[in-house]
Amino acid sequence: MRKSTSKEMIGGLALTSSLSQTTKKPSKLLPLSHSYRQARFSQCNHNHTHTIKNQRLNHRLNGLKIVRGEKLLRDLSTWGIGGPCNYYIEVFNQNQLVSALRFCHENSLRFMIIGRGSNCLFDDLGFDGCVILNRIEFLERIESGVFRVGSGFGFNRLGTMCSIKGLTGLEFAGGIPGTVGGAAYMNAGANGQETADIVDSVEIVTTGGQFQTLLRVDLSFGYRSSPFQDMQDLAAIAAVTFRLRHSESARRKQLEYLERRRSSQPVGEKSAGSVFRNPSNLGVSAGELIDRAGLKGVRVGGAMVSNIHANFFVNSGESTSRDMLQLISLVKEMVYQKFGVQLKEEVLYVYPHCNYLNPNRDK
Ligand SMILES: NC(=O)C1=CN([C@@H]2O[C@H](COP(=O)(O)OP(=O)(O)OC[C@H]3O[C@@H](n4cnc5c(N)ncnc54)[C@H](OP(=O)(O)O)[C@@H]3O)[C@@H](O)[C@H]2O)C=CC1
Numbered sequence: 001m002r003k004s005t006s007k008e009m010i011g012g013l014a015l016t017s018s019l020s021q022t023t024k025k026p027s028k029l030l031p032l033s034h035s036y037r038q039a040r041f042s043q044c045n046h047n048h049t050h051t052i053k054n055q056r057l058n059h060r061l062n063g064l065k066i067v068r069g070e071k072l073l074r075d076l077s078t079w080g081i082g083g084p085c086n087y088y089i090e091v092f093n094q095n096q097l098v099s100a101l102r103f104c105h106e107n108s109l110r111f112m113i114i115g116r117g118s119n120c121l122f123d124d125l126g127f128d129g130c131v132i133l134n135r136i137e138f139l140e141r142i143e144s145g146v147f148r149v150g151s152g153f154g155f156n157r158l159g160t161m162c163s164i165k166g167l168t169g170l171e172f173a174g175g176i177p178g179t180v181g182g183a184a185y186m187n188a189g190a191n192g193q194e195t196a197d198i199v200d201s202v203e204i205v206t207t208g209g210q211f212q213t214l215l216r217v218d219l220s221f222g223y224r225s226s227p228f229q230d231m232q233d234l235a236a237i238a239a240v241t242f243r244l245r246h247s248e249s250a251r252r253k254q255l256e257y258l259e260r261r262r263s264s265q266p267v268g269e270k271s272a273g274s275v276f277r278n279p280s281n282l283g284v285s286a287g288e289l290i291d292r293a294g295l296k297g298v299r300v301g302g303a304m305v306s307n308i309h310a311n312f313f314v315n316s317g318e319s320t321s322r323d324m325l326q327l328i329s330l331v332k333e334m335v336y337q338k339f340g341v342q343l344k345e346e347v348l349y350v351y352p353h354c355n356y357l358n359p360n361r362d363k
């Protein structure tokens, strides 16, 4: 992979060089198809406690507000599930992002970057580390149809804005709850379009605190997969530049997609979109298989397979993470028994304690 540009420091806030040597991105997300139960008990670091010297609860550091132990992940997730995280920081620009990463590094905290939490299942036990909420929301017009966009910018908002301007390529983003960063990370797609189609370049921050611009030609995306998911030294996607073409019919197409979404998905209910990836080369979707297995409406506690779209599992009230995990396991098992198809999760389960490095996603 060719990485263009620079190892510049931003605002004098670049991380110390030791960061790149000592801290891999302390990734803690694995696809659910990994054995999370075994992992939780055999590989977790139970002695992982953090004492941060000379720091008050909820204090400010370089303009960052650091919240300790209060923030509930259920409030940061479209599923509405999840306990507290030990540390919580909102970042509004790239300097703050680097400061937050440096704070995590200096205090040996595991961290994760989230956007709208629309693809995550947090645990009721919470997250033993620091959650960095991405609010980097700038948008810069480079030239006609080309935009450089902060990774915390709403993907729905961007898609709507572009379509209204008569630009094609992001019609599918209308109604998608995630951020630009989350969309690039997951290669979000719908209606035959996907994020990779219109990406021009992606700016990342490495665990060494360096900014790099990666050109599209050097990035290899697949169905719901991106090179960022396996990138050892990725700390965060900071910005994405999109290149779109003009089309008179963009907005009309988007409104059709939105209408289709409203009629076929449980819009407005607490979900994380599709729970499973569609099986490759089978010509049948995960939703159709679950539906044909007669599982619509099946529930475990407060977690339920949607009656509208079987690949959406909704938190119908007080679902715990355990309810949702059990429902996912149950559906997998039933679909396997009935059709011999092993479904693979699209949603990401966030381990509360495990100190995983590199999720090595199961694609
Ligand atoms: N088609 C549809 O209808 C739907 C699609 N989606 C898609 O799911 C995705 C979720 O987006 P969003 O809610 O923002 O993501 P989330 O907040 O759910 O984050 C999910 C994971 O993505 C990674 N991530 C998110 N932002 C960044 C970033 N700036 N830099 C590096 N990694 C990042 C992180 O993984 P890690 O910590 O492992 O690095 C994070 O844990 C989008 O692609 C969205 O389009 C979601 C719901 C419905």
Ligand SMILES: C=C(O[C@H]1[C@H](O)[C@@H](CO)O[C@H](OP(=O)(O)OP(=O)(O)OC[C@H]2O[C@@H](n3ccc(=O)[nH]c3=O)[C@H](O)[C@@H]2O)[C@@H]1NC(C)=O)C(=O)O
Binding pocket: 189, 190, 191, 192, 264, 272, 273, 274, 275, 276, 277, 278, 285, 286, 287, 288, 291, 308, 309, 310, 311, 346
């Ligand atoms: C929601 C997501 O993305 C969605 C995206 O919105 C839609 C629209 O393009 O296409 C994918 O769903 P999907 O493959 O289920 O698409 P749909 O058009 O809803 O359904 C496919 C087929 O399954 C059938 N179907 C679907 C649901 C159901 O309960 N029963 C059923 O029989 C439909 O009738 C259709 O024939 C994406 N999901 C995946 C895993 O690829 C997401 O990623 O979170």
